[in-house]
Amino acid sequence: MSPNGATPLALRAVKDAAIWGAVALGLFVPLIALQAVQDIRGELRLETRWPLLVVLVALVVAGSLLNSLVITPWQERRARAAPRPDGSAGRFAAGLGRWFPPFAIGFVTVFPFLALWLVGFQGGLKWIDNFGIQILIYVMLGFGLNIVVGLAGLLDLGYVAFYAVGAYSYALLAKEFGLSFFTLLPLAGILAAFWGILLGFPVLRLRGDYLAIVTLAFGEIIRLVLINWVPVTNGYAGISGIPRPTFFGIPFNASDSGFAAVFGLEFSPIYRSVFLYYIILALALVTAFVTVRLRRLPIGRAWEALREDEIACRSLGIDTTTTKLTAFAIGAMFGGFAGSFFAARQGFISPESFTFMESATILAIVVLGGMGSQIGVAIAAVAMIGGTELLRELDALKAVFGREFDPTQYRMLLFGFAMVLIMIWKPRGLIATRDPSVFLKERKAVSGSLVKEGHG
Amino acid sequence: MRASPAPALLEVEHLTMRFGGLVAINDLCFTARRGEITALIGPNGAGKTTVFNCITGFYKPTEGRIAVAHGDARLWSELDALTLCGDRKLTRPDGALFLLERMPDHLVTRQAKVARTFQNIRLFSGMTVLENLLVAQHAPLMVASGFTLLGVLGFPSYARAERAAVDKARHWLALTGLIERADEPAGALPYGAQRRLEIARAMCTDPVLLCLDEPAAGLNPRESAALNDLILTIRDAHNTSVLLIEHDMSVVMEISDHVVVLDYGVKIADGSPAAVRNDQKVIAAYLGVADDEVEAAEAEVGL
Missing domain, CATH: 1.10.3470 (ABC transporter involved in vitamin B12 uptake, BtuC)
Known part of the structure; x- marks a missing residue:
């Protein structure tokens, strides 16, 4: 990255992070910071969890910064370094197969x-x-x-x-x-x-x-x-x-x-x-x-x-x-x-x-x-x-989040989070190449970008 | 031109296609003969592709009869009897007669042996070039695989049939100059190669009549000359007649044996390339006429 290219990159990263932080703040104030708790007399009281909110928003901001400063430039460099104009995917997939x-x-x-x-x-x-x-x-x-x-x-x-x-x-x-x-x-x-x-x-x-x-x-x-x-x-x-x-x-x-x-x-x-x-x-x-x-x-x-x-x-x-x-x-x-x-x-x-x-x-x-x-x-x-x-087995997390933490309750949340991450990282799935069913001279995997998803 | 006309292969009679109030084709009659290249030309929107869609079963024509005969030319005398009896085909040991307007699209290719290509290329882009050609041989391979049952159980008859299918594909790949790229995805080929692959794929269905929808569109002059040679080879060496829609006059005038000109869904000329080129109506349809001659020209073309 050249010095004159670095400033706009950092500026853009900060701007992105600020937007993401604001979105996360807006979402998490009602979802996380405010908690309705039933007290001993059966009445609902509003409790606040500001420290947790701060931690989560900080995580979102850090993630956004990491993405725009490290991951995206790295991906761009990699995309430039290895262009595959013929559409045939590398031999790695074929070897894996x-x-x-x-x-x-x-x-x-x-x-x-x-x-x-x-x-x-x-x-x-x-x-x-x-x-x-x-x-x-x-x-x-x-x-x-x-x-x-x-x-x-x-x-x-x-x-x-x-x-x-x-x-x-x-x-x-x-x-x-x-x-x-x-x-x-x-x-x-x-x-x-x-x-x-x-x-x-x-x-x-x-x-x-x-x-x-x-x-x-x-x-x-x-x-x-x-x-x-x-x-x-x-x-x-x-x-x-x-x-x-x-x-x-x-x-x-x-x-x-x-x-x-x-x-x-x-x-x-x-x-x-x-x-x-x-x-x-x-x-x-x-x-x-x-x-x-x-x-x-x-x-x-x-x-x-x-x-x-x-x-x-x-x-x-x-x-x-x-x-x-x-x-x-x-x-x-x-x-x-x-x-x-x-x-x-x-x-x-x-x-x-x-x-x-x-x-x-x-x-x-x-x-x-x-x-x-x-x-x-x-x-x-x-x-x-x-x-x-x-x-279900992650009892170790109790040491981090306290004795009341029940990992099974967060199962679907973590699961959904993992799905989102994988779809960002590999939008066509884990194995994105298609293995041809027949070949004349050499079996070359077909790049996923050429394979259609069907009309369904 | 031949001295005596060859027997007819495709007979289109009184073909009319209406979409709501729009008459796309109006009472079109023409004949494509065996061993000939018939070109269908006309200005944009003249209804050429609609004719193709009617012939290949993608559209059901509003009116008219489209018949194809294999084998003995004397079968044509049975045409009216077949039309009356309501059946869609007549097969005899020495040939067969098909009424295409009564057949669903996949049977037009499978039984009547009429194959087509598309104006906007339709390849299986995520499959390799070779796979594209094997998909085209679906019907015979399906029989050889015992409708999948014998194939799943690993009977050798299917392996033999697949080898034969690959050999046929190899023949067409060699002819279209794609043999080096056989294992590449079809979608990664350059435009001209995709056009040739689509023709090769259509030929792998063993057609008696190949319908090409603007095969030279987007090709440079050298590619278009190579295409001319390919189409002539198909006509001469593979016993397949060709019906061609084309705007590129260097292709049409050079290789066609017979030209049919459409304008606004009506046939305005029909004959040898030389005759059509000098036809006043054709010139008027393509180039238009000066303002003060419109009435005279309209009277001449019968509007």
Whole structure:
């Protein structure tokens, strides 16, 4: 930076910081500085928290200064230093695509034993169940929604509906007819795919915002039906006592014919968790494998072409109706698989589990991962679900903010803050490049700036 | 020009397209013959692209018949019977007859084998050049992949079909001079290369009739000369006839076998390039006439 260029930069930075500080002050005076507290007689009193306000506004000002004095100039220098006129992204992404999957698959395969070895039976259960299984469910949902949103470019805000269809299909059929988990798993997938096609038909002609609104409504319709169709779904009360998956007919319980007794082990709930972990891991891997295959098949290329330009697709003899419907159906099918697994794992389901918040979380995973990228979706699911779970564990923060500080209450705030930061830093998601499905001489990743986001 | 006229490939009869009160095309009739390059020219707003949209199924014409025949030319005698029976195609071992105005757009390309390009280039910009050409071969690859089922299970028949598709793509990449850039994203190509890629992509659908909407727009003279050669190669070596919308007269006059001139949705001339160039109505439509000659000119063109 030349000396005569430095003054305006510093001046601009101070001006920006002053504006941000003023905005933060205006927002935080009612939100933070003033606090309504109920006293001992049950009356509301107004308390003030000026020191906290000062700290927060100072943080905002410092952040603004840091951004305009350090981060932005650094980014500009970097953008000037490495222009990529041909639009092909660097080899780093391609390299990541090669070495990362085997490593990740190896790690998740040994993860339960690693957890048990490191933290023992007591702590291991939490790591396998709360982290492992929970994250893998979302990885699978992310892969499923990625087909619809990332590949075909159709924005679906009601994806949780298919998750719910899968869960209720398994729960009701297993309770009514006593069929086993592995019989019902494909059936739940097929039923969810059927609902996917049913959603697909009315939205075939819709684009963009209109498509998003209808899919959002579809998700709500399914949830409201689950709440109000009490004779079948038991309404708000939900369905309990859903049969659990068995190990080739051997149940995981404390009885004499249970898993532990048959294999001469001491009874522990950990065996079921490890078993469930491997089921969902297998399901997620199958989903990833099928999606990778689909991308290299004509149907996958047609999805991506549809995202890029629908009119051109039609001029090349591609039937956009069936192409869209297959995207909805296959995406929904994976959602249905995940749903039936969810019901089998929980043993209890209610409409509470299938709110719009779930759809939003899954969509956030897909967007954060980089639309269309499998590795990105997996990393984003680990970060989002694992991250929010980890925030429950931050008891260390109590030392900083005092004993009354409850980190779980700030979970969603910190989570939203992280999302904003990542979207500023990487607006096209963590993996912003597209991996071509076929190549003649050399596989070159396509820069995200050329890839369209679809009309959804 | 050939001595005896080649059999007709595309027959447009009494085509009328109205948008509300606006008559974009009025009672247009023309014929595109096999192995010929037919040019459709006219001033801006004459309705040329609307004709293309009607032929390729993007618009449903208000009135008229658009027919394409493959194979035996004697099939044309069945045209009226096909129109009356309400069906949209007639297939026989020695050929087929299609009524394009009854077909949805994707079937026009897939079954009637009429491919098109766009005035404002429509490539899949985030996909590589090679991928663009494979998307164009969707229908045969879809069959080879057992409508996705066999492909997901990894049957070798799909791998074979994909290799064949890549070979065909390679052929067109070599012909359009894009082979070195096959693995680059289509959106990163320079303008002229994007135009050529769009033609190559349309040719990968194995068309009998290729409709090019202003392929020379925005090209420099050298690129436009290369384009002429490419279009002539398509006509002569690939058994594909060409229907061309073009403003660049160096392209039209040099390579067309037959020129149709439109003005305000009405055909004002139809014939060889030399005949059209000297036609008074065409000159009037393109250049206008002096003020004191308007009435005489209007009387002459029949307004």
